[in-house]
Amino acid sequence: MKRYAMVIDLLRCVGCNACTLACKQENHTPPGVSYNVVIPQEEGQYPNIKRLTIPRPCMQCDQPPCVKVCPVRATWKRDDGVVVIDYEKCIGCRYCMAACPYGARYFDFGENYTERGNEFERAPSPEYGQNRVREKGKSPIGNVRKCHFCLHRIVKGEEPACVQTCMSRARHFGDLGDPESNVSRLVKDRRAFRLRQELGTEPSVYYLK
Amino acid sequence: MQDKGLYYAYWVALLTVTLVGMGAILVRFTEGLAVTNLSNFVPWGLWVAFYIYFIGLSAGSFLLSTLIYVFGVKRFEAVGRLAVFTALISLVAGLAFVWVDIGHMERFYTVFYNINATSVLEWEIFLYNFYVVILLAELWLLLRRDFIRAGEGEGLAAQICRLLALGSNDVSPDSVKRDMGLVRILGAVGIPVAIGVHGGTGAIFAVVAARPYWHSGLFPIVFLVSALASGGALLAFLAAFFTKEGRRDRALVPTLGKLVGGLLALDLLLLASEFLVGLYGNIPEDMAAYNAITQGPYWWVFWAVQLGLGAALPLLIIFNGRTNVSPTWVGSACLLVVAGVLGVRWNIVNPGFSGQQIEGLGSAVLPTPRAFPITRLPSQLPEPTQWFFILGTLVFIGAVSVIFFHLLRQLREQRAGVLARSGAALGLLALILGSLWFIANNIPMSTAAAIGPSLTAILPIPKEYAATRFSSAYTPSLIEWLASAGIIGLAVTLFTLGIRLLPMEGEPVKEGAWHVRP
Ligand code: SF4
Ligand code: SF4
Numbered sequence: 001m002k003r004y005a006m007v008i009d010l011l012r013c014v015g016c017n018a019c020t021l022a023c024k025q026e027n028h029t030p031p032g033v034s035y036n037v038v039i040p041q042e043e044g045q046y047p048n049i050k051r052l053t054i055p056r057p058c059m060q061c062d063q064p065p066c067v068k069v070c071p072v073r074a075t076w077k078r079d080d081g082v083v084v085i086d087y088e089k090c091i092g093c094r095y096c097m098a099a100c101p102y103g104a105r106y107f108d109f110g111e112n113y114t115e116r117g118n119e120f121e122r123a124p125s126p127e128y129g130q131n132r133v134r135e136k137g138k139s140p141i142g143n144v145r146k147c148h149f150c151l152h153r154i155v156k157g158e159e160p161a162c163v164q165t166c167m168s169r170a171r172h173f174g175d176l177g178d179p180e181s182n183v184s185r186l187v188k189d190r191r192a193f194r195l196r197q198e199l200g201t202e203p204s205v206y207y208l209k
Numbered sequence: 210m211q212d213k214g215l216y217y218a219y220w221v222a223l224l225t226v227t228l229v230g231m232g233a234i235l236v237r238f239t240e241g242l243a244v245t246n247l248s249n250f251v252p253w254g255l256w257v258a259f260y261i262y263f264i265g266l267s268a269g270s271f272l273l274s275t276l277i278y279v280f281g282v283k284r285f286e287a288v289g290r291l292a293v294f295t296a297l298i299s300l301v302a303g304l305a306f307v308w309v310d311i312g313h314m315e316r317f318y319t320v321f322y323n324i325n326a327t328s329v330l331e332w333e334i335f336l337y338n339f340y341v342v343i344l345l346a347e348l349w350l351l352l353r354r355d356f357i358r359a360g361e362g363e364g365l366a367a368q369i370c371r372l373l374a375l376g377s378n379d380v381s382p383d384s385v386k387r388d389m390g391l392v393r394i395l396g397a398v399g400i401p402v403a404i405g406v407h408g409g410t411g412a413i414f415a416v417v418a419a420r421p422y423w424h425s426g427l428f429p430i431v432f433l434v435s436a437l438a439s440g441g442a443l444l445a446f447l448a449a450f451f452t453k454e455g456r457r458d459r460a461l462v463p464t465l466g467k468l469v470g471g472l473l474a475l476d477l478l479l480l481a482s483e484f485l486v487g488l489y490g491n492i493p494e495d496m497a498a499y500n501a502i503t504q505g506p507y508w509w510v511f512w513a514v515q516l517g518l519g520a521a522l523p524l525l526i527i528f529n530g531r532t533n534v535s536p537t538w539v540g541s542a543c544l545l546v547v548a549g550v551l552g553v554r555w556n557i558v559n560p561g562f563s564g565q566q567i568e569g570l571g572s573a574v575l576p577t578p579r580a581f582p583i584t585r586l587p588s589q590l591p592e593p594t595q596w597f598f599i600l601g602t603l604v605f606i607g608a609v610s611v612i613f614f615h616l617l618r619q620l621r622e623q624r625a626g627v628l629a630r631s632g633a634a635l636g637l638l639a640l641i642l643g644s645l646w647f648i649a650n651n652i653p654m655s656t657a658a659a660i661g662p663s664l665t666a667i668l669p670i671p672k673e674y675a676a677t678r679f680s681s682a683y684t685p686s687l688i689e690w691l692a693s694a695g696i697i698g699l700a701v702t703l704f705t706l707g708i709r710l711l712p713m714e715g716e717p718v719k720e721g722a723w724h725v726r727p
Contacts, residue, residue, distance in 0.1 A: 034247055039573040056567065065419060071331040072316075074325035089323055092242070092312015094252040095330050101419035103566045107252055108313065109243045142241055142312035195567060199418055 002080040003176040006151055007186040008055055009208040012170035015040065015053030019171065019201070023057075026150060026161035027124040030134065031113055033106040035147035037161050046079055051100035055171070057162065058083065058104040058147035059203030061193065066096035066105060074145075081176075081204050082149050084128065087139035101196050102203075108134075110141040149173070176197045176204070217706075221576060221604060222534035227702055229601035230695015233688050234309060242312055244688040250571065251562040251683035255555075256310040257719035259693055261410055262439075262554040263303030264337075265432065266547075269440015271296035271344065271399060273468075278347075278389070279396040287454030287461060288444050290351050290713050295443060298345045298707070302700035304337060309692055329413045336405050343402060347395045350371075350388045354380050355712035366710045373711070407436045408572035420561045422487070431479045435553050438472035442523075442546035445469055449540025452714060466539035469546060470527035473520055476553075494564030501563035502556050506684075510552045519549010549702075559683065607642055613637045 015038055023029070023036045039054040060083050067075050067083060074089035075096060097105040117134070124131040127140075128151045134141055148160050150160035154173075158164070163171040174183035183206075186192065191208040219227050237244050247254050274292035276282045285292075320334050352373070357380050360371035410433030414423040445465035448455035487495050502511045518720055526532045526542035533539055565571050613633055685693075707713065 037570070037573040039567055039569040041569045053566070054569075056573070060606075064418070068327045069330065069416070070325055071320055072218040073325040074323070089316075089319065090313070091316045091319060093307075093310070093330065094312070095328070095413070097249070097415050098561070099419055101566055103249075103570050106249045107242070107247070110241045110248075111243060113497045137239075137241065138315070144312075177693065 001177050003079045003118045004060070004154065005174065005176040005183045005187070005204045005206065006060075006149070006160075007172040007174075007183050007192070007206045007208060009172070009209065010052060010054060011191075013038075013053050013055060014170075015051075016167070018165050018167060019057075020053055022161040022165035023147070024155075027127050028121065028123060028134070029106075029145070030108060031078065031111050031120070033108055033145055035104075035106070035145070038070070042085045053165055054207070055162070056102060056104065056195075057149070057160075057205060059201065060147075060149060060203045062202035062204060063200055065101065065199075065201060069095045069099045071095065082151055083146070084148050085100050085144060085146060086129075086152065087130075087132070087143045087145075090139070090143040090162075092142045092144065094144060101199050101201060105144050105146045107144050108141050110134075110136060128152060131157070173203045214611060215615040218608045218615070222608035222612065222674060223607065223698055223702055223705070223724040225601050225605045228695075229598060229605075229692070230691050230694075230698050232597055232601075233691030236688055237309060244514070244686060246502050246684055246686040246689065248683065251559070253310075253558050253562070254683055255693060258551070258554045258558045259302050259696070260306035260310065260463055261432070263299045263556065264410050265407055265436035265550065265554070266440050266443055267296045267299035267303060267340075268403045268433070269438065270299065270444055271340075271403045271440070273436060273441050273444060274404075275396040275400050275474045276722065278392050285461070285466060287452060287458065287714065288448045288465070290348070291447055291452065291708070292440075292444050293344060293348045293351060294707055294711075294713060295704070296440075296704050296706050297341070297348060298700050300337065300341060300344065301703070302696055305696045305699070306693070308697070329409060329416055331407070333413060336402060336409060337347045337557065338408050340399070340705050343399045345396055347399070349375075350392050350395070352712060353377055353388055359712050365688055369710050404433060404645055408433050413556065414561065416542030417561075419566060420498075420564070421490075421492050421495040422564070423557075423561050425483065425486075427479060427483055431476070431483065432557075434472060434476045435550055438469055438476050438591065439547055439550035441465060441469040441472060442543035442550075445543040446540050446547060449536040449543070451708060454714060455536055455540075456626065459534075461542075462536035462539050463533050466527045466533060467545060469543055470524055473524060473546060477520060493568075497564035498560035501560045501715055505560075505563065507555070507559065508552045510555055514552035515549055515556060516601065518545050519552055520546075523549070562683070609640060610637060650718035 003184075017038050020034060020036050024034065027035060029035060036057045038054060039056055041052045042055060043050045043052060050067075060077075060081055062077070062081070064077055064083050067077055070090075071093060072089055072091055074091070075083060075085045076081050079115055092107070094107055095105060112118075113123065122133060124133045125140075127148065133141060150158075150162075155162060159173050163173040172182050172186055174181040176184055177185070178184060186208065187206045189208055192206050193207055193209060194203045197203070245254060245256075270292045274289050274296065275283070277285050277292075279291040308314060311317065320331065325331050356370045356374035357378055360367055360374050408429040411429030413427035414420075415425060417423050445462050448465065449462040472687045485500065487499055502508070523542035526538055532542075613636075
């Protein structure tokens, strides 16, 4: 059985935000919704300072607190490890946003970058293979949205857009169910860690530091 | 409200607020949540605070009513029906707030069949419904005999009562005895339900492990205690100013007041415990919340509203031997408690979002303006809405002025001091000028956030206390305020209709008529 996972090498990440933009392009996300962000962190005090950039997609937690709290089962964890949202079921209560320890969930308030929404913004988003066009009053406006590892791409055997675009090859995507896969080997690395592990969320996104 | 003018003014003020508020809800309905100032950092705001506030009022007043109907504390009998009725109206208001808050209002009913057993919110929704049924049944049983009695008369009220009696016409002592027996059972069932309703509402927050400020076992208990305090306070206030019994039995309100005082003190104790343990723990995300509460942009909600007006002042009045014998004093103190708990609720929801889940997250997200045009009023509203809004404001001012003048005249009759009169006149003037300024200047709707800095300017407070460095990044938008006013206006309208048309005080029950021994 497949268990998708991502490994992000922080020593390779240069913080260029290409992944953030590739994701926006791929999923046609509106202002304020950014499935992937690159978090700048500083360590130490001047002059001994180190800057770290941490790309943060949804962690696709194995014990996802967001799934547990949803009152209408609109969000769940698939067998392949991806946590998805059914836009037709979601009532937009935003409880899952409060519960996610990684700030990985975003509410679609219905805004556009341009006043009416330009051609790109009005183009359908391939998310979940549903090709939805964002229209006032219709899902996904009024729903919570999040990274889904580009499910529509991985079912076609492609990599998520952020992985494909990363110029320094900091991102690796693969199947943890296969002991020979790239990610299976990488997560055994001594440098591997996961964010906020202490909360017991068991993220599927690993980092190398 | 014997005075015709006062009566009309009251209705006009209430109805304008309600209508303007309904307009705002309509805007929210068509434009979606973009009309709020919520964001992806602060996904829950004013409406959620009001939601837990009203659920708390409801659970609090219901639990107090069980003192009478389950435990037989006859002292408070005069406010028993009022308590159950208040519980019902507050619950409806609370649910209305959740409803306007969800992103897809049209899908609300799906919660009944898309069931997720691990979601506290889902459990709560079912509990709320069970609770509504209990409240309705109990209220009907309490009012049944008076419905029948009142239904014999003429006029609108009698007609309504006839309808509400649902065809029942048995007023024999036996039937009353049976009613009260059932009420007792319903009340007893209702106790755990009401505890579940509000303790569970606390649990909605407490189970969120990702936010250490909420994640504490004390949280649901804090909810319950403050609910009892606010519910009791609301009843005491209503009893003092809106019931005949409260005026006749001069010990009733002070006794209720003492109960409220005790609960309030317990609430403060719990608050202190939360704070001390949290501060000692020194977890960055937790600290962010405490910093936001005590010295963030809403410091005044904590210090002035929650602790000062909502706790210290009422406690002084309630436990001061000279003031605590007067229903008017105690009733007013209780009104302060009711208002102060709103601060408590705000400080439950909002600070939970002040920490960053991952250090630096706030500076990562691409800067996106989440300022929707409708957050400014009125010039940026569509034309007709603008006029509607301005008209509403003017009518409201007019009606409030009438109420003021009537109160002033009453004061004169009672030879109250010049001070009170001029104070009231000044307040009215401030209201009129403020509203005119508001209309003329299209002030951006950060009024809530603007209170902090202006208070700091007037008061001798160190500048740091209003620092925005612990900014919570959220201030309710105008539509959020107006929609809230609309829901509250509607609740007050229903409430007023209820106490005017329904036999809320009823005939005093004869001794022994409903004392069913277990
Ligand atoms: S990172 Fe957040 S949204 Fe993603 S699965 Fe985990 S809890 Fe859910
Ligand atoms: S916002 Fe949608 S997905 Fe999130 S908890 Fe509410 S209904 Fe579920």
